[in-house]
Amino acid sequence: MSSTVRIALDVMGGDHGPDVVLPGAEIALLRHPDIRYQLFGDEARIAALLAKHPRLAAASTVFHTDVTVQMDDKPSQALRKGRRVSSMWRAIDAVRTGEADCAVSAGNTGALMAMAKVNLKTMSGIARPAIACLWPTMRGESVVLDVGASIGATTQHLVDMAVMGAAMANIVLDIERPTVGLLNIGVEEVKGVEEVKEAGAALREMALPVLDYRGFVEGDDIGRGTVDVVVTEGFSGNIALKAAEGTAKQVADFLREAIGRSFMAKIGYVLARGAFRALREKLDPRKSNGGVFLGLNGVVIKSHGGTDAEGFASAVDIGYDMIHYDLLSRIAAGIKGRPRLSASNGADVAVSDELQVSS
Amino acid sequence: MSSTVRIALDVMGGDHGPDVVLPGAEIALLRHPDIRYQLFGDEARIAALLAKHPRLAAASTVFHTDVTVQMDDKPSQALRKGRRVSSMWRAIDAVRTGEADCAVSAGNTGALMAMAKVNLKTMSGIARPAIACLWPTMRGESVVLDVGASIGATTQHLVDMAVMGAAMANIVLDIERPTVGLLNIGVEEVKGVEEVKEAGAALREMALPVLDYRGFVEGDDIGRGTVDVVVTEGFSGNIALKAAEGTAKQVADFLREAIGRSFMAKIGYVLARGAFRALREKLDPRKSNGGVFLGLNGVVIKSHGGTDAEGFASAVDIGYDMIHYDLLSRIAAGIKGRPRLSASNGADVAVSDELQVSS
Numbered sequence: 110m111s112s113t114v115r116i117a118l119d120v121m122g123g124d125h126g127p128d129v130v131l132p133g134a135e136i137a138l139l140r141h142p143d144i145r146y147q148l149f150g151d152e153a154r155i156a157a158l159l160a161k162h163p164r165l166a167a168a169s170t171v172f173h174t175d176v177t178v179q180m181d182d183k184p185s186q187a188l189r190k191g192r193r194v195s196s197m198w199r200a201i202d203a204v205r206t207g208e209a210d211c212a213v214s215a216g217n218t219g220a221l222m223a224m225a226k227v228n229l230k231t232m233s234g235i236a237r238p239a240i241a242c243l244w245p246t247m248r249g250e251s252v253v254l255d256v257g258a259s260i261g262a263t264t265q266h267l268v269d270m271a272v273m274g275a276a277m278a279n280i281v282l283d284i285e286r287p288t289v290g291l292l293n294i295g296v297e298e299v300k301g302v303e304e305v306k307e308a309g310a311a312l313r314e315m316a317l318p319v320l321d322y323r324g325f326v327e328g329d330d331i332g333r334g335t336v337d338v339v340v341t342e343g344f345s346g347n348i349a350l351k352a353a354e355g356t357a358k359q360v361a362d363f364l365r366e367a368i369g370r371s372f373m374a375k376i377g378y379v380l381a382r383g384a385f386r387a388l389r390e391k392l393d394p395r396k397s398n399g400g401v402f403l404g405l406n407g408v409v410i411k412s413h414g415g416t417d418a419e420g421f422a423s424a425v426d427i428g429y430d431m432i433h434y435d436l437l438s439r440i441a442a443g444i445k446g447r448p449r450l451s452a453s454n455g456a457d458v459a460v461s462d463e464l465q466v467s468s
Numbered sequence: 469m470s471s472t473v474r475i476a477l478d479v480m481g482g483d484h485g486p487d488v489v490l491p492g493a494e495i496a497l498l499r500h501p502d503i504r505y506q507l508f509g510d511e512a513r514i515a516a517l518l519a520k521h522p523r524l525a526a527a528s529t530v531f532h533t534d535v536t537v538q539m540d541d542k543p544s545q546a547l548r549k550g551r552r553v554s555s556m557w558r559a560i561d562a563v564r565t566g567e568a569d570c571a572v573s574a575g576n577t578g579a580l581m582a583m584a585k586v587n588l589k590t591m592s593g594i595a596r597p598a599i600a601c602l603w604p605t606m607r608g609e610s611v612v613l614d615v616g617a618s619i620g621a622t623t624q625h626l627v628d629m630a631v632m633g634a635a636m637a638n639i640v641l642d643i644e645r646p647t648v649g650l651l652n653i654g655v656e657e658v659k660g661v662e663e664v665k666e667a668g669a670a671l672r673e674m675a676l677p678v679l680d681y682r683g684f685v686e687g688d689d690i691g692r693g694t695v696d697v698v699v700t701e702g703f704s705g706n707i708a709l710k711a712a713e714g715t716a717k718q719v720a721d722f723l724r725e726a727i728g729r730s731f732m733a734k735i736g737y738v739l740a741r742g743a744f745r746a747l748r749e750k751l752d753p754r755k756s757n758g759g760v761f762l763g764l765n766g767v768v769i770k771s772h773g774g775t776d777a778e779g780f781a782s783a784v785d786i787g788y789d790m791i792h793y794d795l796l797s798r799i800a801a802g803i804k805g806r807p808r809l810s811a812s813n814g815a816d817v818a819v820s821d822e823l824q825v826s827s
Contacts, residue, residue: 219654247718257653260661294616294706295578302619302703328710332718344661345704347653349711351687356715359606359691363750367743374743380736384726391722 113145114432115210116425117203120150121177121196123215123414123421127151130215131158133412133421135165140422141429147209149174149196174199178220180414187220188227197221201228204407211408211428213399215421218411222258222402229407232437234444236263238404239270239343240411241277242350243397243427246334250397252278252287253331255343256350258402262342265450267291267308268315272447273403274338275320276439280430282337286319290326292341292349308340311450319443361389395420399427401436408436472504473791474569475784476562479509480536480555482574482773482780486510489574490517492771492780494524499781500788506568508533508555533558537579539773546579547586556580560587563766570767570787572758574780580770581617581761588766591796593803595622597763598629598702599770600636601709602756602786605693609756611637611646612690614702615709617761621701624809626650626667627674631806632762633697634679635798639789641696645678649685651700651708667699670809678802720748754779758786760795767795 120130127150138144145168148155152173159166176195178187191198197216203209205228214221222238231238241254252274255262262270271289278287289312293305305325312322326335328349341349368374378385390396398420400411408431412424479489486509497503504527507514511532518525535554537546550557556575562568564587573580581597590597600613611633614621621629630648637646648671652664664684671681685694687708700708727733737744749755757779759770767790771783 247721260653292707294619294703328707328712329714329717331711332714341707344653345707348651348687348700348704349707352690352708352712353687353715355688355691356712357719358688360716360719360747362606364743364747367746368740371740371742374740377736377738377740377743381727381730381733381740382736383730384723384733384736387726388719388723 113143114141114429115145115147115208116428117147117149117200117209117212119197119200119212119214119216120148120155121174121216122221123412123416124180126177127154127158129416129418129421131155131162131165132418134169134425135162136418136422137425137429138165138168140426144168144425144429146170147172147200147203149199149203150177172199178216180217182217182220184219184223187217188223191220191224192227198224198228201225201407201409204409205229210432211410213410213412213421213424213428215412215414215416215424217414218257218400221409221411225402225405225407225409229405229409231404232406232440232444234449235269235273235404237266238402239273240400241274241403242400243281244331244339244350244353245391245397246332248334250282251331251334251337251339252281253339253341253346253350254403255341255346256400257343257347260342260344262304264304264307264311267304267340267342268311268447268450269404269444270340271308271312271320271322271338272317272443273440274340276436276443277401277403277431278337279319279439280434280436281427284337286321287337288321288323289338289340290323290330290336292328292331292339292345293325294327295325315447317443317447319439319446395423397423399424401427401431403440406437408432472502473500473788474504474506474567475787476506476508476559476568476571478556478559478571478573478575479507479514480533480575481580482771482775483539485536486513486517488775488777488780490514490521490524491777493528493784494521495777495781496784496788497524497527499785503527503784503788505529506531506559506562508558508562509536531558537575539576541576541579543578543582546576547582550579550583551586557583557587560584560766560768563768564588569791570769572769572771572780572783572787574771574773574775574783576773577616577759577770580768584761584764584766584768588764588768590763591765591800591803593808594628594632594763596625597761598625598632599759600633600762601759602640603690603698603709603712604750604756605691607693609641610690610693610696610698611640612698612700612705612709613762614700614705615759616702616706619701619703621663623663623666623670626663626699626701627670627806627809628763628803629699630667630671630679630681630697631676631802632799633699635795635802636760636762636790637696638678638798639793639795640786643696645680646696647680647682648697648699649682649689649695651687651690651698651704652684653686654684674806676802676806678798678805754782756782758783760786760790762799765796767791
């Protein structure tokens, strides 16, 4: 790692492309003046925006690309047309060549994961990557993974996700030995799918120094913050994440509507607006924006496609922290410390490149 | 069906047993005077309570049982000690013999499902039962299934759940041809697990008269009310349900805490209390209490174990409606109408009796 943190940006990614990515990059730069950006995208559009952001311009190098991966491209399509030439691929490639320490993109998740896998490859000892997110809880935040990199998980993959999630939690939550739970339906040891049970037994047996395994947790434990790291396979993880996001939005919408219906309630709202502001901040998805791709030979951060500059800056912040506190070495050390399970447990589920989460 | 609706109650089930079940039964009786109860449980405790509820006493017959299935009994344990003799078994058995039209229990879900399966058996043409719940949405309510009867689902099971969920939605939402979505991670046809994709193709192809298949939905579509019926396998369904419940509670707790911190906010709360009350009612879990076991030769309703009398009454209400509008015939008609898929698609996942959701 150089003394600066070098971040490659897919400037064209996301619903708003450069109009959100560049202002977002500047916000993050003000917080971390030691960032140096490599900007991949349409040179003319970037130049026009950099003219308005001189501080960002001073910290950036621009690399022109002609091809943009679209938000609705399938991973296979994106690879066909965008390999080597798209802003997304080039940002990831900068990480592979060592020109950049990490890549951040608000582009489509499936394409980003497919390109990151093809280009960076998985870390030695890791069979599959995972996407981890920060989930706001009653206690603060928890790391939840996998929220959509692949469907189904072997016992080994679940154990490896525990190690990788703990490494991330170690950094973002600044906890020496994060607590880890396996998501299941029911908390007794007897319940759940075979792989989850086996992974629970293995984690208990291993008693790894890098994490404190606490057993099974249920869907409502995530928001309660029962553990620092919640591990599950990508289908249920993605559905849990979206169900929770949907519910938070639903409650907020409903309350707004109910308040709008009465004059007294509107006055009440004004008086209680501090509380509402605190709630909004607590639930602000922009603050915990940034899915971290774990298990690859390089750090790649996925920002929400529809976020604003503040949200994109959060994704850059997460990438910055992952580099600053050396995520990859922490994962490598954790993986080295865990015994490899026999290959007999659980059939590996093939992951086609068609599997993707929406962005 | 007789002119009355005959409901068998597992009086000993749930965290509070008779103290909640009997007052709850009376609340439902006031709403539906044509209910006749068969009460299974400890005769002495029931008699003491019935003395205080003369209207309930007049509509009830008591059957003494000695054995109570505990909330933490494993399904296999419950079957061993409670078969034929427990209040839970006897309530289900009354449905099997035709003495009762439906059974309601607040007892442990795994044990209840195991006993219901063993005693009632699955309907002809249905391989596996499912648990359906009512999920409060922005538009009203949706039926979501499976929320924990079994883990994993074949294509056939997903299709059958669509039919069964539509039959239930037809009754509780009073919609002629309910809209149905398959829960997936991403809305394009190309995404997701093989079984979900195949079930989507099959439902589109079948164009059944009993339901209007609308394609894939994501986790945040559930609370949005995008479709009337959301179909998924039990692991992800249970996790989605609990993640959403947890989030709703988390938002409410946080708002309460934030309001408690400031005097002005407290005054504001008083002025806006109508809005807060509306929100509480909207999210009141007691109002949508009652998991419906679908696919069995009989109607069994699972009430939350920790609910109060009002909540238990909601579960009885749901059972009443299912009988009054003849759920089983509607399911049978729907299943008869759907072509049987070839057995080749998707391996059936063995469901051990250890699989259960917490109550």
